[in-house]
Amino acid sequence: MIIDDFVSFNPNGLYCKYGDFYIDPVQPVANAVISHAHADHAISGNTNIYCTEATYALMKLRYGKNAGKVFNMAAYNSAFTIGEVQITFIPAGHMLGSSQVLMEYNDIKYLYTGDYKLQPDATCEPIEWVHADVLITESTFADPQILHPNPVDEIKKLNDIKSNILLGAYGLGKSQRLIKMINEYAPQKKILVHHRIMPINVIYEKMGFPLGKYQIYSRKLMKEQDEFVYIVPPFTFDSYIKATGVKRLFASGWKKLQVNLQDTLFISDHVDWNDILETIKQVKPAQIWTLHGNGMHLKKYFGDDIFVKILN
Numbered sequence: 001m002i003i004d005d006f007v008s009f010n011p012n013g014l015y016c017k018y019g020d021f022y023i024d025p026v027q028p029v030a031n032a033v034i035s036h037a038h039a040d041h042a043i044s045g046n047t048n049i050y051c052t053e054a055t056y057a058l059m060k061l062r063y064g065k066n067a068g069k070v071f072n073m074a075a076y077n078s079a080f081t082i083g084e085v086q087i088t089f090i091p092a093g094h095m096l097g098s099s100q101v102l103m104e105y106n107d108i109k110y111l112y113t114g115d116y117k118l119q120p121d122a123t124c125e126p127i128e129w130v131h132a133d134v135l136i137t138e139s140t141f142a143d144p145q146i147l148h149p150n151p152v153d154e155i156k157k158l159n160d161i162k163s164n165i166l167l168g169a170y171g172l173g174k175s176q177r178l179i180k181m182i183n184e185y186a187p188q189k190k191i192l193v194h195h196r197i198m199p200i201n202v203i204y205e206k207m208g209f210p211l212g213k214y215q216i217y218s219r220k221l222m223k224e225q226d227e228f229v230y231i232v233p234p235f236t237f238d239s240y241i242k243a244t245g246v247k248r249l250f251a252s253g254w255k256k257l258q259v260n261l262q263d264t265l266f267i268s269d270h271v272d273w274n275d276i277l278e279t280i281k282q283v284k285p286a287q288i289w290t291l292h293g294n295g296m297h298l299k300k301y302f303g304d305d306i307f308v309k310i311l312n
Helices: 053-066 151-160 174-185 198-206 234-239 273-283 296-302
Strands: 008-010 013-016 021-023 031-033 046-051 068-073 080-082 085-091 099-105 108-112 134-139 164-168 190-193 228-232 246-250 287-293 307-310
Touching: 046 053, 053 068, 053 198, 134 273, 151 174, 164 234, 174 190, 174 198, 174 228, 234 246, 287 296, 296 307
Parallel strands: 021 031, 031 046, 046 068, 108 134, 134 287, 164 228, 164 246, 190 228, 287 307
Antiparallel strands: 008 013, 013 021, 080 085, 085 099, 099 108
């Protein structure tokens, strides 16, 4: 029987009392299961951390000695136990090391997706499917009006821009995906990378995900118009709001983050409406629980066919 309160939110985050652990806690806790290394899912200061090897490496890079006390690393599809709950990390396709968290308790399977995507991405492990009784899905873009375009078509837009480009992107995950795609689909572009992104690239390449050609940013190089694409994290992008001699673009699935109405770059690392429906088709859950967004559209869409509960 599905347990209605198998996971629930409290001030520390999403808690499973049956295993006494949190999933992606928002405050430091004793036992933390971390789905991936983005800062809104992986905070510092937890005591016992359970994650993939790549997530550990990226958290250590970001937080150093404050990353956490004890790291317990698990390979994909290799079960371990916390309390009375069996846990298995399943590739989520969101970024390097990202995991869905499959939890099994009293013969019922609960699948927490974390952030995930179905689009192909050569810089991370592709999503894998498992069946579960309960699908606990992010709903960032769970709206029938939001359908992500083909990312390859989006990147190919850069071929029509002959001036230098200042390309804003999140430093972890998105930047590496962009570097790889630009090298493949706009190979004449010369990629420059902000110094804070370079150490992340090193981890990706050590983990077996080569990105192609790029070099660290040089002010001297950018003074020339030679189809340079300078990839920078958001804080640097915002500080260059008056930059001259460049076309400013920001790579995101969010319309509100597009800064140039003529030259948008809609590249998302989250599922859109159709992707969520495909996920439900593959997982075959009896119930859907939503978080990190608005689950009302799913609740309306499925009606009485599948029970939909909104956790947040």
